[in-house]
Amino acid sequence: MGLYIFSLAGRDKVYERMECSSLSEARNKAVKYLGEYLIKHPGFANDGHWRVNVEDEAHNELFHVIVATVTSRHAKRLNNSADL
Numbered sequence: 001m002g003l004y005i006f007s008l009a010g011r012d013k014v015y016e017r018m019e020c021s022s023l024s025e026a027r028n029k030a031v032k033y034l035g036e037y038l039i040k041h042p043g044f045a046n047d048g049h050w051r052v053n054v055e056d057e058a059h060n061e062l063f064h065v066i067v068a069t070v071t072s073r074h075a076k077r078l079n080n081s082a083d084l
Helices: 023-040 042-047 073-082
Strands: 002-008 016-020 049-056 061-068
Touching (some): 002 023, 023 061
16 A cells, blocks of 8 residues: 545645555546545636646655546637627
8 A cells, every 4th residue: 555645736735645555546536536626615616627636655746637627619609609
């Protein structure tokens, strides 16, 4: 088991430490961590993109889990035609 450190990018640096048996398990926990955060803080979703940084015990960055919302081209065309 290894210790992994999770933090949300762009937010006050609140670190969550979790024991994981592998890097794969750490990735899965990072996705769950982000999902649980968004459920508890729905206003955070309005920022458009979110990233969880994952580090090892020595604070070496290992990977990032990134989720983004992107407006589709179709929706952009609809919004532009409504402005006419």
